[in-house]
Amino acid sequence: MSQSNRLEDMVREHSDALLRAAAAILGDPREAEDAVQDTFVKYLEKQPVFPDARSERAWLMRVTANACKSRLRAARRHPQEELLDVYPAPSDDHRDVAEAVLELPANQRAAVHLFYYEGFSTQEIARIMNCRPGTVRSYLSRARDELRRKLKGDVDL
Amino acid sequence: MKRYAEYMDSVEVSQELEARLLALKAPKARRIPVYRAARIAAALAVAVGIGAWAAGPGNDATGDGYASDAPGYLQDNVEPEGPQGNAPDMPAGPDKPAPETPEDLDDSGNWIYVNRGETEPSEAFRVPKIRFTNADDMPQVSADYALWSSDAEVRDVGPEDLEAIFGAGCLDYLGWSDEAELYGWVGFEPDGRASGAMLSATAGENYISVEILSGSEVPDCVVFADENGNPYGYSWSTWQGVELRAFQWPGSGYAQVSFFAGGVGYKIVVNGNDFGELCARFVSVAVKSDGAFAELTE
Numbered sequence: 001m002s003q004s005n006r007l008e009d010m011v012r013e014h015s016d017a018l019l020r021a022a023a024a025i026l027g028d029p030r031e032a033e034d035a036v037q038d039t040f041v042k043y044l045e046k047q048p049v050f051p052d053a054r055s056e057r058a059w060l061m062r063v064t065a066n067a068c069k070s071r072l073r074a075a076r077r078h079p080q081e082e083l084l085d086v087y088p089a090p091s092d093d094h095r096d097v098a099e100a101v102l103e104l105p106a107n108q109r110a111a112v113h114l115f116y117y118e119g120f121s122t123q124e125i126a127r128i129m130n131c132r133p134g135t136v137r138s139y140l141s142r143a144r145d146e147l148r149r150k151l152k153g154d155v156d157l
Numbered sequence: 158m159k160r161y162a163e164y165m166d167s168v169e170v171s172q173e174l175e176a177r178l179l180a181l182k183a184p185k186a187r188r189i190p191v192y193r194a195a196r197i198a199a200a201l202a203v204a205v206g207i208g209a210w211a212a213g214p215g216n217d218a219t220g221d222g223y224a225s226d227a228p229g230y231l232q233d234n235v236e237p238e239g240p241q242g243n244a245p246d247m248p249a250g251p252d253k254p255a256p257e258t259p260e261d262l263d264d265s266g267n268w269i270y271v272n273r274g275e276t277e278p279s280e281a282f283r284v285p286k287i288r289f290t291n292a293d294d295m296p297q298v299s300a301d302y303a304l305w306s307s308d309a310e311v312r313d314v315g316p317e318d319l320e321a322i323f324g325a326g327c328l329d330y331l332g333w334s335d336e337a338e339l340y341g342w343v344g345f346e347p348d349g350r351a352s353g354a355m356l357s358a359t360a361g362e363n364y365i366s367v368e369i370l371s372g373s374e375v376p377d378c379v380v381f382a383d384e385n386g387n388p389y390g391y392s393w394s395t396w397q398g399v400e401l402r403a404f405q406w407p408g409s410g411y412a413q414v415s416f417f418a419g420g421v422g423y424k425i426v427v428n429g430n431d432f433g434e435l436c437a438r439f440v441s442v443a444v445k446s447d448g449a450f451a452e453l454t455e
Contacts, residue, residue, distance in 0.1 A: 036178070
């Protein structure tokens with residue numbers, strides 16, 4: 001398979017998921033797009049080979065998470081656009097939940113998204129976020145407490 | 158989180174972004190000097206699998222990513238194995254010539270030879286023999302700590318920083334080549350002093366993280382106690398007069414080594430099949446660096 005065919009397959013299969021993860025972490029749709037682009041540049045550079053689809057997904061997520069971290073550590077960021085402005089929520093309930101998650105600290109947002117939306121285990125998330133599994137559990141625990149508080153318990157965790 | 162999932166499902170790559178992604182080209186391959194290519198081949202022959210780079214977040218005393226519920230550890234010693242043989246030492250650190258003979262090195266007997274590659278003697282290295290104890294069911298107390306103050310300037314760590322700290326050739330010796338996805342930060346206090354650093358690397362299923370603190374031992378985020386409530390039931394080893402305290406976290410596959418050498422504290426956490434050797438190699442370069450981290454510039 002040629003490199004361009006392989007890239008096309010990867011983009012079509014993973015780009016939505018990577019964009020969602022980057023958007024959740026960064027809260028800025030334009031920065032999220034750049035992070036996804038960086039991920040695929042890294043993919044083209046490294047040309048990694050994966051034993052299975054899950055490893056492939058986890059690798060891409062890890063690269064995306066790292067790209068997001070670099071952007072988060074840049075000098076005080078202010079989103080150029082808000083995620084919910086570019087991708088409006090279909091209802092007030094959806095907006096409330098999305099806003100509550102996006103208001104969490106970046107690490108907690110990332111953990112919540114990877115755990116609840118992507119379905120990764122805490123061990124896998126630890127590899128993706130380059131931290132310890134205990135730290136991931138701590139992020140999730142704090143995030144759940146905060147989400148329950150903000151949403152007055154109306155969140156299915 | 159059904160509503161969150163439903164919302165996120167609506168976030169999709171636009172046609173413009175997709176076109177941009179599909180138009181990407183692989184970066185041009187960097188020309189590797191012949192010397193470095195040979196060293197990379199040698200490192201690969203030794204087959205050191207280095208773990209992940211963990212870019213722990215948080216750069217203040219209350220930041221996330223430092224506190225952890227790491228398991229405690231027990232008293233069972235795990236002795237690493239290794240063949241014996243005559244071999245030259247590992248690459249020298251900055252401005253430190255390599256010892257002439259193995260006899261010039263640590264005479265405590267706390268070392269092993271690692272010789273996994275070719276049969277050439279040059280493929281063998283002498284590394285610390287680190288004793289790891291297993292921890293289980295021990296009470297523990299978690300605490301946060303910071304590697305730099307909130308006033309520190311923090312920047313990314315690159316391979317050139319690692320070579321400035323640990324000496325030219327250290328990346329190949331440690332197996333932290335380009336394929337290892339190095340990642341990390343270093344913090345500099347307002348007076349320009351390098352305060353601390355967090356480094357990590359991922360390679361396949363392996364993970365390694367390193368924390369460095371100038372002038373002090375790196376604190377533990379979890380304090381362990383034995384059955385009598387006495388703290389720090391670690392296993393101790395020595396390497397060139399430096400005390401190493403190490404333990405293995407049960408069930409998670411993580412191992413940790415902490416030590417203070419040349420006025421700099423180090424803590425390394427490794428997860429992978431070769432954790433003993435990975436720790437040992439890092440210990441040997443860190444001890445040999447003789448506190449060069451503190452001289453790192455912003």
